[in-house]
Amino acid sequence: MSRSQSRVAKHAELLTRWAVDIEAGDMVTIWAADSAKELVDALHAEIGKRRAEPVTVRASLDTTIGPSGSHIAEFLTSHDGEFDTPRHLRALMRETDVFVGIGATTNTNTLSHVSNEVQQRRAKAVGLIVGGVMEMEQAVFTPHPNNAWAQRAGMSLAEYEEFVYGTMFRDWERQDAKQERMRERLEAAEAARIVGPETDLTMSLDGMLAVNDVGDLNFPPGEVFTAPVVDSVDGEILFDTPSVLQGSEIVDVRLTLEEGVVTDYSARRNEAALESVLETDDGSSRFGEFGIGMNDDIGQITKQIALDEKLGGTVHLALGRAYDRTVGETREQNQSSIHFDLIKDMSDCRLELDGEVVHSGGELLIDTE
């Protein structure tokens, strides 16, 4: 077994043992775009060992989840835009116990010629399916390093593999304990405030629940997240880390919110893509998630959202759907067919919870050891 094969095998083993727990008889759906053959093969070996049943699907899910393959570009550009819900895919997902989504595509700009409007309509048509995946007990999204992602990160494939596997193969039990202390602090908080250049945003967290993601949503994991009280977000915020939507880099997103709703927005690049996200539906101009990146092994932005949002020294807010598990019983869950993360580097900002500064100059100030 070559070094590269053994890393892929270890990735598959960690996914099926740590990130999700596949048992005999489980129905497993793998969602993979073009270019994840090695990982799909390695997952099949793990799934076989565990006597579960795999089906690998290439389908058009929400395009905010991650770049798709060229087949989806063909489908979307030839379609008139009046989409049906794929009933057969829903039926498959209803019978699925474990979902593994693999971020891989042969070109991260594959959908860049598909209009924002069509992508928005498609997101609505598959919104129920995507929402279902977000609420599954056993679902994980993971990257498979390939040349397209390496290129976007400004690296060779060898460098990018070192980077990605370096973020995956570590002591997750220790990370679990560290994040758990942050989770408790975040869940106890009634209010949060982010302050910095062009940024002063307040939100209530009262009655919301915090989640310690150490592998049950993304692998590599490394964040603690909750949801703001829907109508409570007020103020302005600058996201100075680029967000990538189907290959469009949206740069320097500025949002103004009043009573939870985005009332003003701008972006230095690809503002139209941002506009299309905001206009998807009622819930897409509200925040459904507030998260704190706690994975110090990531170390740099590589324009792969699932990794970037875990980066230690950042926080993120997601437009759209809130995770059910973050919403307290007395609170309303923000509904949307999209969930789009915006990341903020905290190196010149501070985060206050109930008036106490817990994050400043990119460093967490609470004791997590």
Add this chain to the structure above:
Amino acid sequence: MSRSQSRVAKHAELLTRWAVDIEAGDMVTIWAADSAKELVDALHAEIGKRRAEPVTVRASLDTTIGPSGSHIAEFLTSHDGEFDTPRHLRALMRETDVFVGIGATTNTNTLSHVSNEVQQRRAKAVGLIVGGVMEMEQAVFTPHPNNAWAQRAGMSLAEYEEFVYGTMFRDWERQDAKQERMRERLEAAEAARIVGPETDLTMSLDGMLAVNDVGDLNFPPGEVFTAPVVDSVDGEILFDTPSVLQGSEIVDVRLTLEEGVVTDYSARRNEAALESVLETDDGSSRFGEFGIGMNDDIGQITKQIALDEKLGGTVHLALGRAYDRTVGETREQNQSSIHFDLIKDMSDCRLELDGEVVHSGGELLIDTE
């Protein structure tokens, strides 16, 4: 658009217009192994145009249908062999209106290290799903020419593409009319007899129905088929055309049947694979299909069963499941989780229907013009 692209686009267009008829709102499942990216892309464009919903699946179906990808090899070799039925795949298929199966693999021997016993057990686990596909009104299997298939046929890719597309792009309405006359003759027949070297096989066709396949099962099409009365097949037959099961070439299959059941068998090569097919279940040692190849454009055996069985001048008998549409109301349908075609070159044989010679020296003797 390059010549190669335009041929793939034409293939996709013919598939979705002639072989199946995809309408707005149809749920379409594409089943494809590794190596059919260009055709999957082109199908997505056609499906988008027609406002239907595509899902592409890579899953372990019956391995007698066609070679699988390496992921299935990983799954089968790591599994202990006590398979479940993939419920999620069944749910998907229940909601599927149109099925397109694409024969493509990066290596036609991909499963050759998987034991026959495991393949046989797997065939049983997915038997219901495969049976469901065989009975769908809108289902088609088609090859996508690639290097693996070209190599098996003893051709370069360029030669093989010429060959495959040459069998597809023709006047199917004329072929339809020609086959219809053979279908009427076959359906009217009460008994058939195949006579030649080491061959004298008789069967009753009384009460069975004949089907004119001009694109509703395979594309390219070109056969007329029925099913023998289950207990009626008697005698011996030599299949001198190789049959390929997951890369194993089974050569010179000799079968002896009494009252419909194989009582003796041999093969000059890979007899164990033949044995494993025969022992799958009760129905796998009986014939479920008798077909007559009528596509004169194919012209040669290329070890791709879906093409070989259509070759003008051949007949075929399939072990295992009978198609529902070939079984008359008063007759029993042979049930099995497999359907495995064996092909007979008729150049030194004759076929009699009710005592009349209708096929001799590889030529059809009835008027089909």
